[in-house]
């Protein structure tokens with residue numbers, strides 16, 4: 001097994017870093033949100049709207065369980081809430097080397113300003129980010145084999161660090 005699992009808060013760069021990292025390593029790239037959208041043929045936003053968050057979390061857990069034993073030479077980007085659900089932390093660690101893309105609250109706020117694709121941030125976005133991030137950050141840290149900061153850094157620099165340290 002030779003996989004890298006990228007975790008972190010919405011807007012930390014999992015998809016952009018993951019895609020480029022996979023290209024550099026000549027690995028496959030996949031993303032749990034994309035797998036879910038393809039499976040249920042619906043958007044994450046619409047799934048939240050029609051079926052609610054709990055249903056979406058079940059889909060996430062099913063998805064991660066379904067990947068056990070199936071990935072090789074893959075970079076997997078994982079939705080920001082997936083590692084937070086009880087038991088999922090252990091599952092992602094079974095899949096490969098878990099890399100937490102650690103990003104500050106201010107950077108996330110800047111990057112997600114005006115974003116309408118994240119249903120959990122609807123309303124007072126900055127407050128929601130602050131509350132969710134302070135709850136989740138210690139869980140991401142505990143789940144990670146490796147922590148890489150992203151604030152003020154270029155993608156290729158982040159990728160170099162991941163490659164050098166794994």
Ligand code: S3P
Nearest residue numbers: 009010011033079080081118119
């Ligand atoms: C979520 C993060 C999103 C997506 C959904 C819920 C979360 O993925 O799975 O909107 O709970 O943090 P990204 O982290 O890729 O934005």
